Amino acid sequence: MYLDPELAAALPTLPDLHIHDLAGARARMRELAAGAQRPPRGEVIVADHEVLGMDGNCVPVRVCTPPNVTGPLPALLLLHGGGFVMGDLETVTAQAMDLCTQVHAVVVGVGYRLAPEHPYPAALHDCEAVLRWIASENDGLGVDAARIGVYGMSAGGGLAAALTLLTRDRGGPPLCFQLLDAPEVDDRLDTTSMRTFGDTPLWNHGDAVLSWRHYLGGRDGVVPPYAAPARADDLSGLPPAYVSVYENDPLRDEGLAYASGLLNAGVSVELHLFPGTFHRSATITGAAVSRRQAAETVDALRRGLNPVR
Numbered sequence: 001m002y003l004d005p006e007l008a009a010a011l012p013t014l015p016d017l018h019i020h021d022l023a024g025a026r027a028r029m030r031e032l033a034a035g036a037q038r039p040p041r042g043e044v045i046v047a048d049h050e051v052l053g054m055d056g057n058c059v060p061v062r063v064c065t066p067p068n069v070t071g072p073l074p075a076l077l078l079l080h081g082g083g084f085v086m087g088d089l090e091t092v093t094a095q096a097m098d099l100c101t102q103v104h105a106v107v108v109g110v111g112y113r114l115a116p117e118h119p120y121p122a123a124l125h126d127c128e129a130v131l132r133w134i135a136s137e138n139d140g141l142g143v144d145a146a147r148i149g150v151y152g153m154s155a156g157g158g159l160a161a162a163l164t165l166l167t168r169d170r171g172g173p174p175l176c177f178q179l180l181d182a183p184e185v186d187d188r189l190d191t192t193s194m195r196t197f198g199d200t201p202l203w204n205h206g207d208a209v210l211s212w213r214h215y216l217g218g219r220d221g222v223v224p225p226y227a228a229p230a231r232a233d234d235l236s237g238l239p240p241a242y243v244s245v246y247e248n249d250p251l252r253d254e255g256l257a258y259a260s261g262l263l264n265a266g267v268s269v270e271l272h273l274f275p276g277t278f279h280r281s282a283t284i285t286g287a288a289v290s291r292r293q294a295a296e297t298v299d300a301l302r303r304g305l306n307p308v309r
Contacts, residue, residue, distance in 0.1 A: 001200075001248050004276030006287035017202050017280075019083055019210050026086040032283070036094035043067070044097045048089075051133045054125035060111035061130055062089045064100035065142060074147035074176075074305035075106045075134050077163075079127060081154030081280070083184070083203070083211035084115045099151075103301045106143050108134060112159070119217030120227045127163050128172065135173035149177035149239075149305050154203070154251065154279070155211065157183030161229040161258065164238045177304030179242045179297065182251050182279055183258060186230035187212040187223055191253035203279035205250050230254055235265035240307075242270045242300040244293065246277040270300060 003011075015028040045065045050058040066073070078096050080087040092109040100107045112126035131148070138145040152160030157180040164178050189208055198205045216227060225232035241262055245255040252273070259271045274281075274293050282290045 001197075002276055003248065003278070004281075004287060004289050007276060007278070007281050007284055007289070010284045010287070011201060014201055014284075017086075018204065019085055019207050022085060022210075022214075029082060029086050029091060030088075033091045033094070038094045039097050039101050044100050046093075046097065051130050053129045055122065057113070057126075059113075059126040059129055060089055061133075062093060062096060062109040062111075063141065064096045064107045064109070066100055066104055066106075069142050072138070072142055072144035073104065073106050074149065075108060075138075075141065075143040076103065076301065076305065077127070077131055077134065077148065077150040077160075078107055078109045079112070079150065079152035079156030079159050080109070081152070081156045081182075082114070083207060084123060084155040084158075084215040085211060086114065087156075099298070099301065102298045103305065105301070105305055106141055116214035116217065120215050120219070123159055123215075124162050124166065124226060127159050128166060131163065131167065131173055131175075145173065147176050147305050147307075148173060149179070149301070150175055151179040151181070151301065152183065153181040155184045155215075157181050157255075158185045158229060161185055162226045165229060165232055165235075166226055168237050175239045176307055177241075177301075178239050179244075179300060179304065180255065180258070181244045181282075181297070182246055182249055183229075183243070183255050184208070184211065184251055185228060185258050186254040187216065187228040188230070191257070193252040194250045194254070197248060197250040200248050200250065201278050201281075203250060208250050230258055230261075232261075235261050235267060238262065238265070238267050240268040240304060242272075242297075242304060244272050244274065244297070246279055246281060247273060247275050248277065249279040251279065272296065
């Protein structure tokens with residue numbers, strides 16, 4: 001396994017986010033989020049809302065808006081990672097604020113429900129409800145309803161991919177762009193990278209097994225593509241995508257395969273594998289490869305949320 005030297009040097013500083021101890025992993029993820037650097041509040045207007053969910057529940061959202069907005073802006077639905085089992089609004093706040101300033105968009109973080117307490121389809125229903133809320137409240141939010149994109153990392157990437165399928169099939173608000181960062185999309189766990197990486201930092205094969213077990217909730221029978229998008233037979237008619245994967249990540253090959261499936265279905269895709277990286281290695285922000293990935297992500301979002309018409 002080749003690791004980027006800067007990332008390898010930072011390994012001793014990383015928290016243990018492996019989910020065999022789910023309560024501990026959740027606590028450590030909250031600590032990691034609490035230490036993230038955020039832009040000064042004056043650079044971003046932050047407002048919390050509760051959105052009525054598809055199941056009658058309330059979904060907490062955090063809306064980040066640039067100050068002194070003139071005219072409607074694109075919107076970005078931001079879905080945190082955490083294997084469907086950890087993470088919350090605090091996890092995604094620093095990233096949401098940073099993207100708001102850099103992309104100049106209204107960024108909406110979603111505190112979707114977590115498994116195993118709330119298995120599939122709870123999280124997806126929450127994401128769908130927030131997307132519909134953004135589209136219906138576009139004037140009040142200062143949003144151009146024709147320029148709504150979705151960005152998810154890991155499990156958030158799986159939810160983002162599922163959301164594009166769901167809105168296509170059910171006639172939901174149109175999405176203009178999807179950014180899938182190390183998307184968790186395949187419950188079958190049978191790729192080369194999934195079988196190979198059993199002891200990688202932050203996420204490994206054992207984590208993936210537990211993640212899907214919790215998310216699917218012991219579901220018997222056929223797993224629907226809205227739960228595991230890699231199972232979809234038809235990927236046509238989906239929004240353009242930017243897909244990023246990490247070299248030493250169990251999720252690497254399912255991300256590559258999903259990007260290939262999108263391409264074969266006629267969807268425009270930009271695909272990037274970052275060498276020497278591992279799952280969530282972008283949290284080591286000082287490494288050159290992490291800085292490059294961050295810059296390319298911002299550039300992809302700017303282009304994707306402002307399509308040439």
